[in-house]
Amino acid sequence: xxxxxxKFGGTSLADATAMRLCARRVAxxxxxxxxxxxxxxxxxxxxxxxxxxxxxxxxxxxxxxxxLLLATxxxxxxxxxxxxxxxxGIRAVACAxxxxxxxxxxxxxxxxxxxxxxxxxxxxxxxxxVVVVAGFQGVSPVGDITTLGRGGSDLTAVALAASLNADRxxxxxxxxxxxxxxxxxxxxxxxxxxxxxxxxxxxxxxxARVLHPRAALCAKTYxxxxxxxxxxxxxxxxxxxxxxxxxESIVVSGCALKPDIARITLAGAPNSPGSPSALFERLAExxxxxxxxxxxxxxxxxxxxxxxxxxxxxxxxxxAAEFAAAxxxxxxxTVETGLASVxxxxxxxxxxxxxxxxxxxxxxxxxxxVRNVTTSEIRISCIIDAHDGPRALHAAHxxxxxxxxxxxxxxxxx
Amino acid sequence: xxxxxxKFGGTSLADATAMRLCARRVAxxxxxxxxxxxxxxxxxxxxxxxxxxxxxxxxxxxxxxxxLLLATxxxxxxxxxxxxxxxxGIRAVACAxxxxxxxxxxxxxxxxxxxxxxxxxxxxxxxxxVVVVAGFQGVSPVGDITTLGRGGSDLTAVALAASLNADRxxxxxxxxxxxxxxxxxxxxxxxxxxxxxxxxxxxxxxxARVLHPRAALCAKTYxxxxxxxxxxxxxxxxxxxxxxxxxESIVVSGCALKPDIARITLAGAPNSPGSPSALFERLAExxxxxxxxxxxxxxxxxxxxxxxxxxxxxxxxxxAAEFAAAxxxxxxxTVETGLASVxxxxxxxxxxxxxxxxxxxxxxxxxxxVRNVTTSEIRISCIIDAHDGPRALHAAHxxxxxxxxxxxxxxxxx
Numbered sequence: 001x002x003x004x005x006x007k008f009g010g011t012s013l014a015d016a017t018a019m020r021l022c023a024r025r026v027a028x029x030x031x032x033x034x035x036x037x038x039x040x041x042x043x044x045x046x047x048x049x050x051x052x053x054x055x056x057x058x059x060x061x062x063x064x065x066x067x068l069l070l071a072t073x074x075x076x077x078x079x080x081x082x083x084x085x086x087x088x089g090i091r092a093v094a095c096a097x098x099x100x101x102x103x104x105x106x107x108x109x110x111x112x113x114x115x116x117x118x119x120x121x122x123x124x125x126x127x128x129x130v131v132v133v134a135g136f137q138g139v140s141p142v143g144d145i146t147t148l149g150r151g152g153s154d155l156t157a158v159a160l161a162a163s164l165n166a167d168r169x170x171x172x173x174x175x176x177x178x179x180x181x182x183x184x185x186x187x188x189x190x191x192x193x194x195x196x197x198x199x200x201x202x203x204x205x206x207x208a209r210v211l212h213p214r215a216a217l218c219a220k221t222y223x224x225x226x227x228x229x230x231x232x233x234x235x236x237x238x239x240x241x242x243x244x245x246x247x248e249s250i251v252v253s254g255c256a257l258k259p260d261i262a263r264i265t266l267a268g269a270p271n272s273p274g275s276p277s278a279l280f281e282r283l284a285e286x287x288x289x290x291x292x293x294x295x296x297x298x299x300x301x302x303x304x305x306x307x308x309x310x311x312x313x314x315x316x317x318x319x320a321a322e323f324a325a326a327x328x329x330x331x332x333x334t335v336e337t338g339l340a341s342v343x344x345x346x347x348x349x350x351x352x353x354x355x356x357x358x359x360x361x362x363x364x365x366x367x368x369x370v371r372n373v374t375t376s377e378i379r380i381s382c383i384i385d386a387h388d389g390p391r392a393l394h395a396a397h398x399x400x401x402x403x404x405x406x407x408x409x410x411x412x413x414x
Numbered sequence: 415x416x417x418x419x420x421k422f423g424g425t426s427l428a429d430a431t432a433m434r435l436c437a438r439r440v441a442x443x444x445x446x447x448x449x450x451x452x453x454x455x456x457x458x459x460x461x462x463x464x465x466x467x468x469x470x471x472x473x474x475x476x477x478x479x480x481x482l483l484l485a486t487x488x489x490x491x492x493x494x495x496x497x498x499x500x501x502x503g504i505r506a507v508a509c510a511x512x513x514x515x516x517x518x519x520x521x522x523x524x525x526x527x528x529x530x531x532x533x534x535x536x537x538x539x540x541x542x543x544v545v546v547v548a549g550f551q552g553v554s555p556v557g558d559i560t561t562l563g564r565g566g567s568d569l570t571a572v573a574l575a576a577s578l579n580a581d582r583x584x585x586x587x588x589x590x591x592x593x594x595x596x597x598x599x600x601x602x603x604x605x606x607x608x609x610x611x612x613x614x615x616x617x618x619x620x621x622a623r624v625l626h627p628r629a630a631l632c633a634k635t636y637x638x639x640x641x642x643x644x645x646x647x648x649x650x651x652x653x654x655x656x657x658x659x660x661x662e663s664i665v666v667s668g669c670a671l672k673p674d675i676a677r678i679t680l681a682g683a684p685n686s687p688g689s690p691s692a693l694f695e696r697l698a699e700x701x702x703x704x705x706x707x708x709x710x711x712x713x714x715x716x717x718x719x720x721x722x723x724x725x726x727x728x729x730x731x732x733x734a735a736e737f738a739a740a741x742x743x744x745x746x747x748t749v750e751t752g753l754a755s756v757x758x759x760x761x762x763x764x765x766x767x768x769x770x771x772x773x774x775x776x777x778x779x780x781x782x783x784v785r786n787v788t789t790s791e792i793r794i795s796c797i798i799d800a801h802d803g804p805r806a807l808h809a810a811h812x813x814x815x816x817x818x819x820x821x822x823x824x825x826x827x828x
Contacts, residue, residue: 015470016467016470016471019471050490053430053490053494054493054494054497056429056430057430057433057494057497057498057501058497058498058500058501059501061497062496062497062500064507064508065493065494065496065497065500065508066493066497068489068492068493068496068508068510069489069490069493069494071489072486072489072490072493075482075483075485075486075489076464076467076482076483076486078482079468079479079480079482079483079486080467080468080471080479080483082476082479082482083468083471083472083475083476083479083480084471084472086472086476086479087471087472087473093478094478094479094482096482096559097511097512097559098511098512098557099557099558120557143512143513143534144513145510145511
């Protein structure tokens with residue numbers, strides 16, 4: 001019998017009616033004889049409401065308590081989804097907290113998964129029930145409730161699919177799949193039928209919000225087939241899968257915009273291997289997630305190291321960089337906020353040249369200043385001013401001919 | 415070092431400001447050097463909001479899911495109380511679900527406690543932290559979250575106090591202690607300084623809502639000193655404690671009114687030991703809580719058995735009685751709702767006579783018809799029409815001279 005993990009996001013579970021629409025998807029899967037694990041996020045604005053309560057209780061809510069508080073959102077959602085399934089005549093059991101079997105580190109509010117014990121889940125599946133799992137949460141080594149941070153429920157779904165060896169993981173959300181760009185900014189963006197894990201990962205890292213990078217990475221690591229589709233509308237969605245040869249023929253598959261970026265620069269540090277190591281030790285100590293790293297020699301004795309992070313982490317990152325400068329005996333720290341990054345992603349970049357120059361030309365034509373460039377094998381990202389973001393995404397999307405109706409194959413200037 | 419369990423009810427935790435007032439009580443106890451376990455109910459109307467969500471999801475919410483849903487109310491409350499305590503500079507840790515260490519039966523929505531494992535709690539207390547426990551919940555043998563039913567958080571507090579061998583359990587609520595009658599009905603009722611466990615238990619069984627009968631019974635069983643006081647106002651409250659000689663000199667200590675009673679009567683059953691046993695087997699099967707039992711022989715061959723229950727249980731109780739009649743081969747079932755009971759409680763009843771006649775005279779003078787009478791060693795209860803309830807409570811309260819300013823010693827007519 002096939003096993004499917006279905007994940008429903010918060011916007012798809014806004015109220016009882018929306019929840020019933022999602023429950024119908026589970027019923028459809030049951031009707032074709034599949035075993036189903038359902039992973040749910042907190043309903044609608046439940047998490048925001050809980051965060052508001054936390055802010056009233058404490059100016060800087062302690063993370064362990066915050067986890068216990070936030071986990072109630074998914075827990076309630078799981079209970080209500082189980083009830084809703086039962087009104088459709090489907091036997092269902094809800095699992096939360098320890099019942100999920102997800103052991104994590106004790107790094108509260110952004111825990112990582114250590115191991116998954118699916119014995120209880122499997123027993124209940126074998127018993128013929130749909131298991132409804134509260135996403136986003138796990139249990140620390142000392143038995144406290146932890147949460148997995150942003151995108152946590154996506155990660156729960158993909159990780160459970162991996163450890164249950166499910167046939168696929170279906171991520172139901174408020175868009176009809178992965179698009180060549182965010183349709184709220186670029187209305188004529190096209191839905192992509194298929195994407196490789198690497199492409200999804202790079203788009204997610206670049207800011208595409210349809211799947212969290214951690215979930216994309218987990219899917220890639222364990223080769224979990226993932227389908228992303230609209231929760232309340234029919235459609236093929238986007239299949240995230242192993243790379244196939246035809247994918248390489250497309251130079252650029254999609255673009256993404258990531259807002260709220262800060263750049264922290266440590267200038268005038270000694271030009272020695274000790275400088276980056278001092279900086280990154282301090283950043284790790286401060287628990288700062290670094291997006292990109294840029295290093296440039298100023299002269300034989302002096303180097304400049306810059307990192308980009310989410311703007312929310314800038315204060316911690318600044319403090320860490322200042323400690324590093326003190327450790328090194330010299331160096332000046334500057335912090336810029338109000339930045340964004342625009343990225344283009346495509347497997348064809350490996351073999352086609354000229355993608356960077358097409359992108360730079362498009363941005364230059366739109367009078368957009370590029371502050372930094374970082375690249376991976378299949379992605380080019382430009383740091384720009386945040387207010388240029390939407391125009392930059394439009395320009396990149398157009399330059400690579402990604403719009404509906406445009407020639408699918410972009411002009412690849414050699 | 416002394417150990418105190420402090421329990422705060424939902425009306426005392428309506429918002430962040432109310433919660434801070436409660437946190438001050440914890441701070442006061444810490445200031446005198448006590449170790450403190452805090453037990454919290456769900457905030458204000460949180461439980462009602464969750465029940466409304468459940469009703470939208472399912473016409474008759476399955477009990478296991480309901481438990482998972484409802485438990486989030488206390489869980490959130492515990493997290494927020496822990497945060498609030500930390501703003502006062504008090505080290506605190508919140509515990510919910512499995513962390514509480516409370517193992518229960520799997521009788522969802524009204525589980526009973528099997529055992530309490532206080533190892534984790536004690537380790538955290540020894541570590542110098544205030545432990546904030548989500549009340550009302552436990553974990554079933556298969557690891558599902560259960561709830562303890564009405565008064566569950568009171569029971570959590572008293573049971574934890576018992577198993578931690580605490581010096582006392584303080585129940586903070588929205589009234590200043592136990593009164594001679596419900597002050598919302600009898601405004602000149604007097605606060606009682608002290609009550610024995612038996613008196614508290616009988617008043618609670620009689621309908622006094624300040625402490626749940628299960629919590630009162632647990633306090634009595636383990637001789638836990640309990641103080642009931644107002645959460646947000648200073649005052650001595652009421653101490654529930656072992657019986658002392660002087661308590662017996664007061665014939666009637668208090669009165670209580672219990673609304674929403676139904677009486678289920680099985681008439682025309684065989685006058686044999688098999689009749690009550692058939693009825694009670696069926697009632698147990700249907701999970702019906704029986705308050706009082708009244709049996710009367712009609713003739714040598716025929717008996718009538720009546721039970722009273724909460725009106726909400728009347729449909730289940732009716733079905734059970736009809737099954738019993740079928741088992742017995744004869745008997746007719748009638749159900750009356752719209753009933754209430756008025757009770758008077760006092761240790762002096764053991765040695766003084768005439769309490770019943772004083773009560774009946776007072777009710778007769780008020781033209782209140784008594785439908786049934788049940789007694790315990792220290793309580794007399796009369797089943798009356800619900801619409802007579804408030805007048806009956808006034809009449810009883812006055813007849814035994816319980817009002818503020820009245821002679822404390824009632825005229826004991828012998």
